[in-house]
Amino acid sequence: MTTGTPDVRVRLDLSYDGTDFSGWAVQPRLRTVQGVVEEGLARIVRGHRPRLTVAGRTDAGVHASGQVAHLDLTASAWAALPGRSVRTPEAAFVDRLGGVLPGDVLVRRASLAPEGFDARFSAVERRYSYRVSDRPETRDPLTRRTVLWAKNPLDLALLTEASDALTGLRDFAAFCRSREGSTTIRTLLEFSWRREDRGPDAGLVVATVRADAFCHSMVRSLVGAVLAVGEGRRDLCWLMEVAESPRRTPRISVAAPHGLTLEEVVYPPDNEVASRAESTRARRALD
Amino acid sequence: MTTGTPDVRVRLDLSYDGTDFSGWAVQPRLRTVQGVVEEGLARIVRGHRPRLTVAGRTDAGVHASGQVAHLDLTASAWAALPGRSVRTPEAAFVDRLGGVLPGDVLVRRASLAPEGFDARFSAVERRYSYRVSDRPETRDPLTRRTVLWAKNPLDLALLTEASDALTGLRDFAAFCRSREGSTTIRTLLEFSWRREDRGPDAGLVVATVRADAFCHSMVRSLVGAVLAVGEGRRDLCWLMEVAESPRRTPRISVAAPHGLTLEEVVYPPDNEVASRAESTRARRALD
Numbered sequence: 409m410t411t412g413t414p415d416v417r418v419r420l421d422l423s424y425d426g427t428d429f430s431g432w433a434v435q436p437r438l439r440t441v442q443g444v445v446e447e448g449l450a451r452i453v454r455g456h457r458p459r460l461t462v463a464g465r466t467d468a469g470v471h472a473s474g475q476v477a478h479l480d481l482t483a484s485a486w487a488a489l490p491g492r493s494v495r496t497p498e499a500a501f502v503d504r505l506g507g508v509l510p511g512d513v514l515v516r517r518a519s520l521a522p523e524g525f526d527a528r529f530s531a532v533e534r535r536y537s538y539r540v541s542d543r544p545e546t547r548d549p550l551t552r553r554t555v556l557w558a559k560n561p562l563d564l565a566l567l568t569e570a571s572d573a574l575t576g577l578r579d580f581a582a583f584c585r586s587r588e589g590s591t592t593i594r595t596l597l598e599f600s601w602r603r604e605d606r607g608p609d610a611g612l613v614v615a616t617v618r619a620d621a622f623c624h625s626m627v628r629s630l631v632g633a634v635l636a637v638g639e640g641r642r643d644l645c646w647l648m649e650v651a652e653s654p655r656r657t658p659r660i661s662v663a664a665p666h667g668l669t670l671e672e673v674v675y676p677p678d679n680e681v682a683s684r685a686e687s688t689r690a691r692r693a694l695d
Numbered sequence: 696m697t698t699g700t701p702d703v704r705v706r707l708d709l710s711y712d713g714t715d716f717s718g719w720a721v722q723p724r725l726r727t728v729q730g731v732v733e734e735g736l737a738r739i740v741r742g743h744r745p746r747l748t749v750a751g752r753t754d755a756g757v758h759a760s761g762q763v764a765h766l767d768l769t770a771s772a773w774a775a776l777p778g779r780s781v782r783t784p785e786a787a788f789v790d791r792l793g794g795v796l797p798g799d800v801l802v803r804r805a806s807l808a809p810e811g812f813d814a815r816f817s818a819v820e821r822r823y824s825y826r827v828s829d830r831p832e833t834r835d836p837l838t839r840r841t842v843l844w845a846k847n848p849l850d851l852a853l854l855t856e857a858s859d860a861l862t863g864l865r866d867f868a869a870f871c872r873s874r875e876g877s878t879t880i881r882t883l884l885e886f887s888w889r890r891e892d893r894g895p896d897a898g899l900v901v902a903t904v905r906a907d908a909f910c911h912s913m914v915r916s917l918v919g920a921v922l923a924v925g926e927g928r929r930d931l932c933w934l935m936e937v938a939e940s941p942r943r944t945p946r947i948s949v950a951a952p953h954g955l956t957l958e959e960v961v962y963p964p965d966n967e968v969a970s971r972a973e974s975t976r977a978r979r980a981l982d
Binding site: 423424425471473502511512513514516517544545547548549550552553554604606607608609669 | 803
């Protein structure tokens with residue numbers, strides 16, 4: 409970066425169809441969302457090779473409707489963005505990225521981040537959805553990339569009972585791929601299921617999963633375990649037993665990635681994003 | 696077909712993602728829905744190479760959620776379909792086709808057609824939808840295959856005024872690719888626009904187009920003409936003038952295929968399908 413120029417932090421709101429991506433995070437020789445967007449950024453911002461920090465590192469095949477990331481630019485690079493037809497750097501950023509990114513990833517919005525904002529550490533909540541078709545008549549080739557086609561009908565009462573049992577503050581070690589020294593204690597704020605009655609999702613069973621943060625593979629493990637109960641293959645007793653496992657257990661099948669979409673990342677008011685980032689970092693450092 | 700065996704007519708209800716198909720109708724060396732489904736049928740029905748008759752011959756890139764087709768089989772081939780695990784020919788048909796068809800086309804239902812049923816000529820109504828995103832924040836990579844991304848915001852009042860002016864019984868020659876000797880008089884039962892307020896289509900502008908039947912390229916020409924008014928590029932005067940053109944006019948831009956979906960084909964009660972088919976055939980013969 410140009411020395412002596414103060415940085416600006418830019419918040420990006422983005423969406424992607426995860427089907428043809430090997431997940432968010434950059435990996436050598438693989439097509440990843442981070443890799444594709446960072447390449448696009450390098451083409452529109454002169455002299456920069458910006459790095460993205462993301463709120464939710466989605467796995468291969470997982471989609472995002474409301475993903476959030478940030479990057480740092482020099483103030484001069486930011487100010488140089490507008491052209492003749494587009495007046496603000498914010499609009500120019502979205503416009504130019506749209507011109508260079510492929511159709512399966514879209515930056516919806518670029519904005520100057522408030523002081524102390526960190527896409528990952530300032531977040532107070534992540535919300536995911538998981539879509540399942542459990543009846544032949546609700547299968548649809550047009551939504552096959554975002555909907556799991558279950559073989560057996562789902563019992564909504566069983567799904568609800570099972571997911572209720574997992575909600576709240578607890579150790580989710582049984583549902584997390586282990587990472588040395590990091591905590592698996594999380595607050596699962598919501599884990600609910602409904603059968604949609606209208607619109608393009610009509611007839612589908614849709615889960616909403618909200619937590620302050622998720623550890624690796626946690627959402628898909630939670631969904632996989634509860635689907636086993638909802639399909640009648642397992643009972644609540646089994647779920648309570650496997651949920652107590654002190655580490656990730658092969659008894660829980662991870663649900664397929666394509667049913668999962670990161671819908672929203674929630675941040676506190678602007679004047680609290682800095683302190684939230686600080687307290688999250690401090691907690692993670694303790695792990 | 697085996698001689699001496701009475702035929703059965705099978706109705707198929709099917710859906711497809713039109714993105715990777717060169718339309719419905721079989722064409723040499725091109726991947727078409729009809730071609731792919733007929734190949735699948737040949738694999739599951741012994742000794743047959745069944746031909747499909749369809750309600751709506753969709754163009755390349757157009758989708759279908761509620762397409763209907765029929766085929767004829769010998770009664771013995773139909774009766775031979777069930778296997779050990781699937782008891783009825785209807786269920787066996789869907790199950791086996793599901794095993795051989797690719798992911799972008801799905802036969803949802805197979806059923807014995809009522810006496811005199813013809814997927815094309817018995818139909819009394821076809822319903823299409825057309826989806827448009829006219830605001831950057833409603834663009835979504837996950838729905839990019841079924842939603843047109845318009846450059847300019849749409850005025851719902853103008854769209855409604857324009858489409859109202861085209862509704863009813865009239866000669867749609869201006870909107871139809873000409874076919875020697877066939878009528879272009881149709882009854883446009885509904886042509887309405889709404890902005891969705893919830894669900895996966897939230898924020899999108901969606902047209903509903905219903906008619907007894909459509910001539911070739913008619914739905915996309917109607918949508919293209921009305922979008923020009925809704926975007927403010929043309930006015931109602933212009934629309935009224937081009938609509939009077941005695942033949943297809945290049946002044947009307949055909950809307951892109953990917954926003955269009957055949958949602959439903961409506962048939963009369965079972966005891967009327969035969970007479971409806973007869974009267975449609977007679978009318979077409981007059982042309």
